[in-house]
Amino acid sequence: MDALAGLLDGPRARGAFLMRSVFDPPWSVRIQDRAPLTLLTMLRGSAWVVPDRGAPVPLHPGDVAIIRGPQPYTVADDPATPPQAVIHPGERSTTPTGDELCEVMDLGVRTWGERADGTAVLLSGTYQLQGEVSQRLLRVLPDLLVLPAGALDSPLVPLLSDEMAKDELGQEVVLDRLLDLLLIAVLRAWFSRPEAAAPAWYRAHGDPVVGRALRLLHEHPAKPWTVATLAVGTGVSRAVLARRFTELVGEPPMAYLTNWRLALAADLLREPDATVGAVARQVGYGSSFALSAAFKRVRGLSPAEHRQTSRPQTADLVTPGA
Known part of the structure; x- marks a missing residue:
């Protein structure tokens, strides 16, 4: 085991929250689930990740963002779009005024939004519990990093997307392991880039x-x-x-x-x-x-x-x- 392998040996998703969210502009979702780590990628359309601290960062098709919690952030079609939904701990979603949205916007297996053929499709995978990601990994990550499309030479994103649409026996374990593999692949690619400011x-x-x-x-x-x-x-x-x-x-x-x-x-x-x-x-x-x-x-x-x-x-x- 080398030092990087030791660092990446920690991720162990257990019943990770994976969701395909479908939107039409204008759209904006406030994320305050306090999760330790979240992966986001646009399957269709573009978005902005708007942290509470720091400048908004664009997310283009194929880009993969890793967001380190527990600080809240917003994902939207435009940084100026006000939130229309809020994601809370425990996979609960509401309007900003507190009305429940989970059943109202349910579009089927791990899919959420107003209509299935919306112009923007966001795939998210969330490590929900402390201990699923080692603290030594979280310590060396920025609050937000974006790996640009093309930097990840891997079929894992489309594979994860395909598997998310299935509801078969053992599917939760399959998705957990695919999320772990995707996180490791993204981080390995990220640490090799000059802008990553890799640890000493x-x-x-x-x-x-x-x-x-x-x-x-x-x-x-x-x-x-x-x-x-x-x-x-x-x-x-x-x-x-x-x-x-x-x-x-x-x-x-x-x-x-x-x-x-x-x-x-x-x-x-x-x-x-x-x-x-x-x-x-x-x-x-x-x-x-x-x-x-x-x-x-x-x-x-x-x-x-x-x-x-x-x-x-x-x-x-x-x-x-x-």
Whole structure:
């Protein structure tokens, strides 16, 4: 596992909310579902994504937008169009005055709007619960990114669109996995673009020494690493490794390893059956006490407190962190 694979290993949709929305201009939808992450793409027509903070961004056919929650935003045919519908947590939709819209605008299987052959078709896929997307991934993403049409060499968007129209046994699992694959494909393409401002560890991955060190740490986080053993694995001296790693990544190797181990532990602790002791062994700590001490020192709370605050909540879906 390389550093990027480790970052992208987190997405695990579980009953994701997927919808094909069909509109005629003027149209505008206010999104305030507090979801941690949403993918949007225009299958037909164009739109604007209007964040509460920042400038409106156009969305053309084939573009894929990723929006990091929980801040509200609006999607509309024009930034000046006032919202006609509001999406709330729990897949609930209303007018701005509170009248229910779910049944009124139901157009069939995972399709919503005023008429089926509208001029604009928006496909959306939403990770609804905290823990479905790792916090270390959310931490490195901007609030809004748009991958332009043509930058994604993948059949996943039309495949997901086709599968959304089906209502067969096991369809929810199929859609969850397709959404995960699409998110990973989009992010991999995004991080390779110069405007992505990729994190330092991503850029450092291309260095023959530091890239090798990062792969070793990500593939074997539980090994009892020291700067000396890591230097042996990369074929350079301890001094050279420590200097180059710190220059390119922005922190020393052992500090990076600690943060990586605790990020892994934070994700693993969200699993209801995982014990602190078992998680400690998986990420390289000899006991639950050792993991708890490191967790408290670096993150300011115990593993038990982290698990409590990370339980899925429909009203509070994202807690910043890494």
